[in-house]
Amino acid sequence: MPETETLAVVRLKPGQEDRLRAGHLWLFSNEVARVEGAAPPGCLAKVATAGGESLGLGFYHPHSLIALRMLAPGVEPVDAAFFRRRLEAALAYRTRVCPGETSYRLCFGESDALPGLVVDRYEDVLVLQVYSAGMELRLPAIGEALEALLSPRGIFLKNDHRLRQLEGLPGECRLLSGSVPERVQISEGGLRFWASVGAGQKTGHYFDQRENRAYLRPFFPGRTVLDLFCYTGAFAVNAAKFGAKAVLGIDSSAAAVALARENAALNGAGAAAEFDEADAEAVLASFAEGRQPFRPDMILLDPPSFVPSKKHLPKALRAYAKLNAAALKALPPGGLLATSTCSHHVGREDFVGMLRCAQAKARKPARLLALRGQACDHPILLAMPETEYLHFALLEVV
Ligand code: SAH
Numbered sequence: 001m002p003e004t005e006t007l008a009v010v011r012l013k014p015g016q017e018d019r020l021r022a023g024h025l026w027l028f029s030n031e032v033a034r035v036e037g038a039a040p041p042g043c044l045a046k047v048a049t050a051g052g053e054s055l056g057l058g059f060y061h062p063h064s065l066i067a068l069r070m071l072a073p074g075v076e077p078v079d080a081a082f083f084r085r086r087l088e089a090a091l092a093y094r095t096r097v098c099p100g101e102t103s104y105r106l107c108f109g110e111s112d113a114l115p116g117l118v119v120d121r122y123e124d125v126l127v128l129q130v131y132s133a134g135m136e137l138r139l140p141a142i143g144e145a146l147e148a149l150l151s152p153r154g155i156f157l158k159n160d161h162r163l164r165q166l167e168g169l170p171g172e173c174r175l176l177s178g179s180v181p182e183r184v185q186i187s188e189g190g191l192r193f194w195a196s197v198g199a200g201q202k203t204g205h206y207f208d209q210r211e212n213r214a215y216l217r218p219f220f221p222g223r224t225v226l227d228l229f230c231y232t233g234a235f236a237v238n239a240a241k242f243g244a245k246a247v248l249g250i251d252s253s254a255a256a257v258a259l260a261r262e263n264a265a266l267n268g269a270g271a272a273a274e275f276d277e278a279d280a281e282a283v284l285a286s287f288a289e290g291r292q293p294f295r296p297d298m299i300l301l302d303p304p305s306f307v308p309s310k311k312h313l314p315k316a317l318r319a320y321a322k323l324n325a326a327a328l329k330a331l332p333p334g335g336l337l338a339t340s341t342c343s344h345h346v347g348r349e350d351f352v353g354m355l356r357c358a359q360a361k362a363r364k365p366a367r368l369l370a371l372r373g374q375a376c377d378h379p380i381l382l383a384m385p386e387t388e389y390l391h392f393a394l395l396e397v398v
Pocket of ligand 1: 201206233234251280302303304
């Protein structure tokens with residue numbers, strides 16, 4: 001019997017339908033009046049207003065704060081053909097907006113109408129991250145659809161994210177199909193990078209900064225660049241290849257620093273770029289104390305998220321401001337600071353406000369040369385502010 005014939009019905013409390021009608025894809029548990037029928041974690045369910053009007057189909061989870069993730073406005077089978085149609089549309093979009101690229105985020109969950117599913121393409125290898133029980137249960141169909149669409153060498157599940165616990169899903173990294181090497185060489189903007197898909201951070205490479213790396217290229221010539229939080233050197237290698245006089249990359253992860261060195265060598269930039277395993281804040285403090293022989297006139301700051309949840313936002317903004325102030329202090333007049341945050345809890349206004357506060361704190365008035373976001377393979381679903389998470393600014397010390 002097709003799965004859609006015996007669906008449970010999730011009935012909303014009165015007046016709770018507006019956000020879904022506007023295009024948001026999540027229904028929270030406190031907005032549900034009752035569930036009619038058997039509804040185990042990850043099952044398909046119909047959604048209906050208090051008045052009985054149908055709003056469509058979604059994945060339901062009885063124990064998650066996100067009780068339901070919308071999939072479709074009508075009722076349709078959620079099978080390999082369904083996933084193939086959605087992934088085909090996602091691929092067509094990337095082919096259009098990432099010309100010349102063969103590695104990118106192929107599917108950005110909710111923004112590609114596949115809530116809880118991330119697919120990153122590393123040439124002929126696919127790396128998946130699954131955040132919802134509904135998607136987890138349908139991995140065979142998703143795998144089948146991806147095979148039909150791209151015939152990848154292998155599909156790897158990088159399912160170690162803490163958010164999975166919220167849906168009762170185990171943390172695990174394993175092969176879904178085919179074979180996947182420990183690391184994959186990809187191309188980005190004409191440069192080559194090794195990405196460690198099994199042991200690396202995220203799925204191995206930060207595709208979300210691709211356009212910001214390319215944007216900075218005209219600013220690199222003649223600069224002495226300090227790339228703090230450099231990970232595997234994607235920004236640093238761009239700097240060295242596009243005219244920087246000297247580049248120093250800093251990261252606290254020994255594995256990341258080792259790969260950054262290899263990435264510099266891979267692009268023939270080994271002489272211009274050096275990398276050190278160190279704490280970024282300690283490095284900035286050593287500037288304040290005048291202990292640094294390296295004198296940057298351009299600093300790149302791309303720290304991990306400081307905001308584990310909404311309630312940590314004020315504290316996190318103070319920490320970001322402190323870090324940015326320390327970087328601005330280390331720059332001479334005319335110096336450039338390219339700085340980012342990567343938490344959806346930080347809104348664009350919060351980000352700009354934090355930078356205003358940092359330049360005041362550092363007594364380094366600055367011009368805002370650019371305000372940018374995540375690359376276009378991470379599209380923002382306007383109705384879902386949660387899908388916007390990366391802010392990037394270029395500041396110039398006046
Ligand atoms: N700019 C990188 C991505 C940075 S991700 C790119 O474009 O690829 C954030 C990085 O910060 C991670 O590599 C992590 O290892 C590093 N990190 C976290 N805490 C740190 C600290 N205190 N000092 C230096 N690096 C740190």
